[in-house]
Amino acid sequence: MNKETSPAPRRYQPLIQLVLARLREFYREPEAIFWVYGFPILMTVALGIAFSSRPITQVNLVIEAGPDAEALQKKLTDHEDPQFVCRIMESTAARNTLRTGKTELVVIPPSPGSKELTYLFDPTRPESMMARFAVNEVLQGDLQRIPVREERLKERGARYIDFLVPGLLGMSLMGGGLWGVGFVTVDMRIRMLLKRFLATPMKKRDFLLGLMISRLLFMVPEVLLMLAFAWLAFGVENRGNIFALAFIILLGAFTFSGIGLLVASRAKTIETVSGLMNLVMLPMWLLSGIFFSSERFPEVAQPFIKVLPLTPLIDALRSTMLEGTPLLELWPQLLTLAVYGIVSFVVALRIFRWN
């Protein structure tokens, strides 16, 4: 087929070969595929179902506390079809309930200051729009011709699932990056494969880049599957630019595979690296706003939360997916991520233990 010796180096690009080797090792390991691709989807399903299944024949709303609140509540609860479930809450609580998707509409009764009836709702949510019209029909039948004011929800996270999906996406980029790179690296170290590579003219930079690039490639189907699933099953959409979203995801995957490399750069056993990874991930699991907004933590904790790399990633993902924020406006988050990624990679390259 070929001649016996070959000086043709073009056919043997070390970076490509290293990436290919990682890809082959990955897709030939069925269990790994389940944990990488199946698990985030299972999680989305479980949480999505838990938070999004509400009967459609019933309208949930909150009436903001005020002089006419109880009168309005009685009007609505007396009505049969559709059925209204309404609670009376203080202004802040009412908005929070709407924001986290636990209600569809907030009604602010006319007050001495303003004679208007205000509807607070999210125009992107069909059920929210429907609730606004259904309620208006019932109320305007009785309270003659009150001027109506609409206040459209600008806060992010209209439905909980919309809020949750970018969080889960960020979490899976973090977990995948750390485990995908960290575990494999330590495994190769234990098998003396790193030392064996060191004994060749292989460039150390190629090897580490190969690990990161292969991780980025594994991530593509993972992310596509998750987003497609969230879209098909729950109608979660991306309101931002698709390329902007792709860019943020790539940057996130790069950053966390860099951090994975750093975490694994010295560890000699699987136990050590697992411990280290949990140590690194735990604060971000808790604080970076995967399941609820990180802004709910006390003010004093905010500076710390803001510097965790998962916080800007989830922030950027949410702003893009939920509000369509242009990429350029997200520069502080993106810069933080890029710095984390590059610094981790450079430090890992320096301190990496090859044997």
Added chain:
Amino acid sequence: MNHAILCQELFKTYPGKPPVEAVRGLNLAVQVGECFGLLGPNGAGKTTTIEIIEGLLEPTSGQVEVLGRSWKSEEEEIRQRIGISLQETRLSDKLTVGETLTLFRSFYRQGLEPKEAIARVSLEEKTNARVGKLSGGQKQRLAVACALVGDPELLFLDEPTTGLDPQARRQLWDIIRNFRDLGRTVLLTTHYMDEAERLCDRVAIVDHGKVIALGSPRELIRGLGGEHIIEFAIQDGNGVGPPMPEEFANLPAVLAARAEEDRVCLSVSEPHLAIPALLQRTRELNRDLASLTTRHASLEDVFVNLTGRHLRDGEPGKP
């Protein structure tokens, strides 16, 4: 003088309590085109030495030159020209033999086609087999193929046949000989004396981090004085008695006598003179022979002669 490897006053101390002095002033000169063996018991410092020469370990002090270059200034050039097989590397089980070799080939500027490297170690039928499905001997041959795929001038093999069955060992020896026959250089470590005797042009016997003997296996054995060894045990009416080597040391053609457990080992130049005298002396002592064997002297005998210990166990021999 054309040296493939030159080591001068190599020292390596591992920090610890107490510090471990693995290599203590080792000198070595390996010629281009020879198959050179570092022979010694486990823990003698062979692996530390070979890894320093391979540029994988930093010596505490001393000079190393490989193919006329130093690791500090020309690492890349050396790496392109040498091939290494480590004592224990577990290559990726999920890759095939061909993929593994293509990967290793990609690290070198020039080298063999993966196909050719596979042919050199006779693994053609396994080209598309996963590494995880190979036998121990096949894995070891693949490891050697990975070292050969950069078409090296100098090949390092650390304990290449440890744990292999006799047939697999012989296959590897053939691969190594073929490489040497191309005019290339091999440095290998082993604790098998037969391997060193059959494979190596020259051997350095290493003990406690130093070279204690150097030469071709034949020279080293000849250095014992007698190329034959007579081993026997004597008994009286009560069974096998103490060996009493001193009683046999002055027999004709006997150059050295030592006890070996309950046997006596004699280094002998001419067995046909020594054996009748030995039988005569046994009778004079009122003893019978319990066993008697003769064999050619081996590197093992050289090692025992030098250290009083055996290669394989590394424990002090009995007086």
